[in-house]
Amino acid sequence: MKVLLFNGSPHEKGCTYTALSEVANTIAAEGIETEIVWLGTEPIHSCTACRSCATAKKCVFDDIVNEAAARCAEADGFIFGTPVHYAAATGMLTTFMDRLFYTIGKTLALKPAAGVVSCRRSGSTATFDQLNKYFTICQMPVVPSQYWNAVHGHAPEDVRQDLEGMQTMRTLGRNMAWMLKCIAVGTEAGVPRPVQEERVNTNFIR
Numbered sequence: 001m002k003v004l005l006f007n008g009s010p011h012e013k014g015c016t017y018t019a020l021s022e023v024a025n026t027i028a029a030e031g032i033e034t035e036i037v038w039l040g041t042e043p044i045h046s047c048t049a050c051r052s053c054a055t056a057k058k059c060v061f062d063d064i065v066n067e068a069a070a071r072c073a074e075a076d077g078f079i080f081g082t083p084v085h086y087a088a089a090t091g092m093l094t095t096f097m098d099r100l101f102y103t104i105g106k107t108l109a110l111k112p113a114a115g116v117v118s119c120r121r122s123g124s125t126a127t128f129d130q131l132n133k134y135f136t137i138c139q140m141p142v143v144p145s146q147y148w149n150a151v152h153g154h155a156p157e158d159v160r161q162d163l164e165g166m167q168t169m170r171t172l173g174r175n176m177a178w179m180l181k182c183i184a185v186g187t188e189a190g191v192p193r194p195v196q197e198e199r200v201n202t203n204f205i206r
Helices: 016-027 063-072 093-110 122-137 156-161 163-188
Strands: 002-007 034-038 077-083 111-121 149-150
Touching: 002 016, 002 063, 002 093, 002 111, 016 034, 016 077, 016 111, 016 149, 016 156, 016 163, 063 093, 077 093, 077 122, 077 163, 111 122, 111 163, 122 149, 149 156, 156 163
Parallel strands: 002 034, 002 077, 077 111, 111 149
Antiparallel strands: none
């Protein structure tokens, strides 16, 4: 089993990384492989709604989104981390998740996921809500913790002093490992995946 942790911060080893590392180390201690993937600072093209991915099974913009999509197929769980920018996820992570989920949403279905948010002071819960909407629209079980998954601090050393926040990260890691193990046991026991109905799309008129 493997969990991919995506770092959407422009700082590779900043506050968001500090939080994700605490989660990753806890998951690894449960015998599950982890990898933190930094999205970097190169621009990520936004989705243009061309819908080419529906037939090509990949995005027309061949960048880190397609690289991540290929790796996601082999992963069992996901954590998406971001600092707070104007009470929302970074533009980098938002663009990345828009295209990733639009391209391989069906591949991600039923794989556990969680969001992790880092902020100096406020805006964490709004950002946390934003991330969770990606998971629920793609039928991904949302892994809980003991509190909303946020850490506070202006620098990594501040985050390490956020004892409740760091404990929340460790609880998230243990819960992710537990959920993955439960899914594995169920699969081995022959529990079938939920039956998928043909998708029905309606608007507010009919």
